[in-house]
Amino acid sequence: MSKGEYTKEDEIRDAIENDELKVNLENSSNDKEEEKKEEPSTEDLLQVEKDRYLRLFAEFENYKKRTTKERIELFRTANQELMTVLLPVLDDFERALTHIEDDKEAEELRKGVLLIYQKLLKTLEQKGLVAIEVKQGDDFNPDTHEAITQIPAPSDDLKGKIIDCVEKGYKLGDKIIRHPKVVVAQS
Numbered sequence: 085m086s087k088g089e090y091t092k093e094d095e096i097r098d099a100i101e102n103d104e105l106k107v108n109l110e111n112s113s114n115d116k117e118e119e120k121k122e123e124p125s126t127e128d129l130l131q132v133e134k135d136r137y138l139r140l141f142a143e144f145e146n147y148k149k150r151t152t153k154e155r156i157e158l159f160r161t162a163n164q165e166l167m168t169v170l171l172p173v174l175d176d177f178e179r180a181l182t183h184i185e186d187d188k189e190a191e192e193l194r195k196g197v198l199l200i201y202q203k204l205l206k207t208l209e210q211k212g213l214v215a216i217e218v219k220q221g222d223d224f225n226p227d228t229h230e231a232i233t234q235i236p237a238p239s240d241d242l243k244g245k246i247i248d249c250v251e252k253g254y255k256l257g258d259k260i261i262r263h264p265k266v267v268v269a270q271s
Contacts (some may be wrong), residue, residue: 160212160256160257160258160259161256161257161259163211163212163256164256164259164261167208167211167213167254167256167261168261168262170204170208171254171261171262173204174201174204174205174208175251175252177197177200177201177204178201178252180197180201181194181197181198181201184197212256212257213254213255213256214254214255214256215252215253215254216228216252216253216254216255216260216263216264218246218249218252218253218264218266219246220245220246220247220248220249221242221245221246222245222246223244223245223246224244224245224246224266224268228253228260228263228264229246229253229263229264229265229266230253230263230264230265230266231266231267231268232250232265232266232267233267233268234267234268234269234270235247235267235268235269235270236269236270237269237270237271238269242269243269243270243271244268244269244271245268245269246266246267246268246269247266247267247268247269248266248267249264249265249266249267250265250266250267251264251265252264253265
């Protein structure tokens with residue numbers, strides 16, 4: 085067989101090689117399609133990134149709201165420690181005023197103490213301190229009042245009611261920093 089002659093055997097070999105090439109080409113095109121299926125499209129990627137961005141934005145907004153709320157609460161109660169330290173001084177002024185009222189010779193002293201007491205009270209009220217009003221005959225509320233003792237009820241209509249307020253209570257903003265100490269009539 086010479087180099088120039090093309091035999092049946094060569095023809096079969098060429099056909100086999102061509103079939104293998106076709107199979108290889110089909111396999112490689114199938115692989116490319118599978119790769120395309122595995123790789124998300126740009127629209128899918130864009131949607132995922134939009135979703136991630138929206139979640140991150142919502143998280144940030146929640147963080148801002150929470151920190152703003154915490155900051156406002158901190159400003160409202162920033163003076164709480166100072167106020168609780170000054171409350172016994174306020175009580176002492178009230179006791180001094182009730183004691184001085186009995187002494188008629190100390191009228192000028194009473195005026196001076198009253199002036200200082202009112203100035204202190206006005207300053208504390210400007211900073212948010214509010215006295216909790218408690219009257220005889222009010223209903224006892226364990227969330228608001230602190231019962232220090234119970235006594236037998238003088239009458240049936242006073243059962244479970246406040247008989248006397250021993251120590252004033254105060255609020256700083258909406259928060260109670262000292263509960264009023266009261267005497268309650270037994271039911």
